[in-house]
């Protein structure tokens with residue numbers, strides 16, 4: 144199990160990933176996508192998952208959501224095995240996956256179908272969340288009229304609109320320009336803290352992971368397994384250029400097999 | 413239950429219902445002959461009559477008409493696909509003529525060339541010409557601009573551009589047109605033979621109707637289905653060979 | 663559809679025309695030339711006028727038919743037959759196709775026999791239907807409905823069976839119920855295919871109308887007039903009827919294309 148939590152009790156772990164493995168059958172060949180993945184996430188925690196392309200990050204999120212129940216080991220929520228998706232867990236898919244025949248507003252509202260809320264309240268929630276991602280003026284736009292980054296923001300609004308306990312984010316800021324990305328990272332940090340959401344973020348961007356997460360799970364490929372788990376002991380309000388920040392980033396990049404650039408070392412020192 | 417068993421369940425039930433209905437005499441024989449009667453009619457035409465000769469003449473008509481129409485369609489479609497000027501000149505007239513159902517031409521064509529083979533081949537050729545032209549022209553026009561740019565980057569001359577890039581990229585659409593053309597040819601054949609003929613599968617069907625022999629009609633409908641299936645299968649085989657580079661549609 | 667991006671340089675004289683008129687005018691060149699040749703041949707009496715009447719004679723016949731004869735009644739009869747058959751066959755086909763595509767069991771039970779049925783040429787059913795329903799109005803409508811059924815069914819089936827897996831997954835992630843899935847995901851996703859089916863179904867209904875009028879009992883209708891033209895050797899009447907068939911067919915495709923554009927607004931950028 145996780146050896147990275149010496150000083151906190153496992154009793155408050157809300158989400159437990161217990162020796163999870165997943166094997167795909169690709170054209171008659173066995174592809175081991177995940178092997179022996181174990182960690183747990185406490186309520187209110189922000190966990191990031193980083194790793195090379197193809198090491199099983201998206202697969203892991205699908206198992207946690209409950210889209211796929213054919214795997215080894217167990218994913219438990221509050222001690223019970225996850226059987227199917229529910230509105231406690233919101234997801235932002237890697238491809239934004241907006242329904243092209245619904246407007247931005249309609250796409251966000253689709254997530255509220257099973258909320259049981261009255262219509263007026265739903266409409267208000269949708270408007271609030273579109274505003275949250277800065278798209279209040281695009282409520283009536285079709286996805287084909289939005290840029291890639293705008294579409295991803297709609298997808299984030301759709302995942303948030305149910306105020307889920309768990310937010311599963313699969314590279315949600317991948318298609319954004321650097322500036323919007325930084326702004327939305329701040330936004331994401333604020334939302335998660337404000338709503339008390341527990342977040343699980345998959346990302347390629349180690350800076351992003353260090354900036355947002357309390358803990359970073361580093362995966363290595365073939366088969367996808369945990370290389371190490373890193374605690375991020377930085378302040379709540381992080382400075383992206385502080386030496387401690389850069390040191391941690393370089394350490395993780397090292398685990399991923401990337402040697403930090405000399406300039407980065409110079410600034411860190 | 414296996415897939416095959418599931419697939420055969422409904423046909424088997426229908427056949428059972430048909431047999432029982434015939435045995436119990438639920439419907440008069442003129443409306444629904446017994447399965448055995450249909451089988452006898454089939455055996456009779458196949459052995460005693462000349463079913464194979466009728467199938468051959470039908471296939472020959474489709475073959476000639478389709479070959480003519482498809483060749484002309486490839487030429488004309490290629491021309492209006494590649495040249496904007498030709499397209500601007502001929503497209504509107506062609507589109508207007510294409511709106512007329514092919515068999516509506518039959519009466520006029522009969523006056524022009526008589527009621528014999530020429531009429532059938534002409535109408536079948538026109539029926540296959542239309543979808544082939546549409547498929548070829550559309551296919552050529554829809555070749556992605558990046559591919560054409562690639563050709564320009566490699567400084568291809570017009571011939572190379574057409575033979576190496578435009579034509580191969582348009583092949584799937586061309587085949588859609590050919591497949592539709594063949595289907596149209598087949599439909600029109602039956603219509604033409606029904607309308608005016610003294611041999612062929614369509615003729616046998618209309619003969620059955622005139623003689624009030626529904627068993628013969630049903631037997632020929634069966635034969636038409638089987639021949640149609642084989643013709644389509646043959647074209648699909650050719651298509652698969654030519655389109656090996658395409659990922660199989662999942 | 664889409665023209666090549668950069669138009670080549672045009673001769674200067676063409677710039678004098680307003681751009682909307684240019685395609686209309688160039689499209690008229692060939693027909694006008696053909697009519698000219700036709701007029702010359704007819705005037706030179708190379709061909710007997712009963713085989714090739716002059717354009718003026720055809721035009722005169724057109725006027726006569728429109729003013730006095732039964733022509734308007736024929737057009738109305740053909741149109742109402744086509745629409746009646748379409749209105750019966752197409753919705754049934756859509757419903758059947760959707761059932762086959764959305765329910766795996768229905769697809770396996772009815773799919774193969776439906777495919778086998780499709781191999782039989784449409785007109786082979788004319789004698790059967792004539793014996794079952796008679797050669798009058800009922801037989802004609804049954805044949806037209808049958809012709810409209812298959813294209814709608816095939817396209818709806820294909821479209822409903824091909825709902826992209828990511829969308830189906832999204833439905834699960836949002837925990838949509840069966841009805842919501844149908845309304846928000848399945849039907850809109852299948853809509854383009856269903857519309858293609860409806861268009862094809864309309865064309866087939868029109869084709870079958872002419873076929874039914876040619877092959878079954880004589881009744882008012884454009885197909886009947888074509889037969890009449892052949893029997894009486896009146897080529898001018900046949901040309902008039904064919905022209906009207908072409909114009910009505912054009913109207914049908916325009917109608918279908920407009921309906922398609924209207925219901926697929928979300929595709930436009």
Ligand SMILES: Nc1ncnc2c1ncn2[C@@H]1O[C@H](COP(=O)(O)OP(=O)(O)OP(=O)(O)O)[C@@H](O)[C@H]1O
Nearest residue numbers: 167168169174176195196197198199200201202203
């Ligand atoms: N449905 C599937 N069928 C077969 N193999 C699959 C399937 N989904 C994923 N895989 C395989 O599992 C492995 C992990 O895929 P996954 O999408 O989880 O990677 P990832 O870490 O999210 O990559 P990326 O960063 O590029 O998104 C890959 O080898 C992939 O080929």
Ligand SMILES: [Mg+2]
Nearest residue numbers: 200201202237
């Ligand atoms: Mg992924």
